[in-house]
Amino acid sequence: MRSRSNPEVSSVARRSAERRGRAGEVLAAVYLLLKGYRIVTRRFRCRAGEIDLVAKKRNWLIFVEVKSRVSGTDIETALAGVNRARIASAAQIFLTRAEHSGRDVRIDVIFLAPGKWPHHIKNAFGEAGRA
Secondary structure, three states, X not given: OOOOOOHHHHHHHHHHHHXXXXXXXXXXXXXXXXXXXEEEEEEEEEOOEEEEEEEEEOOEEEEEEEEEXXXXXXXXXXXXXXXXXXXXXXXXXXXXXXXXXXXXXXXXXXXXOOXXXXXXXXXXXXXXXXX
């Protein structure tokens, strides 16, 4: 639980969440590699935000959001919590900085929960397009 009155506690909680997030991103990357994807970059950061993973498979360029959960919550509820606009904006910036023209692009989400297989939602927002 985050404490506003004690910055040390919130700092520890933030660092712990950061470690869990990084571990989740590594697990998601390995999962994608095993499914035949190639990881282009991890943790792409720009003024619009961060994209956890960028991957390629066939003619697709995929922007992947990784969500680690303490429990296997309802996927629809968890998906609603994903900041779609932030990911799309960061993806647009990524596309201007890298040569990926002619590829189909989409946003996937991978949910992770302890003791469960990763839940991979391809084209999570149904807005695939072309770079």
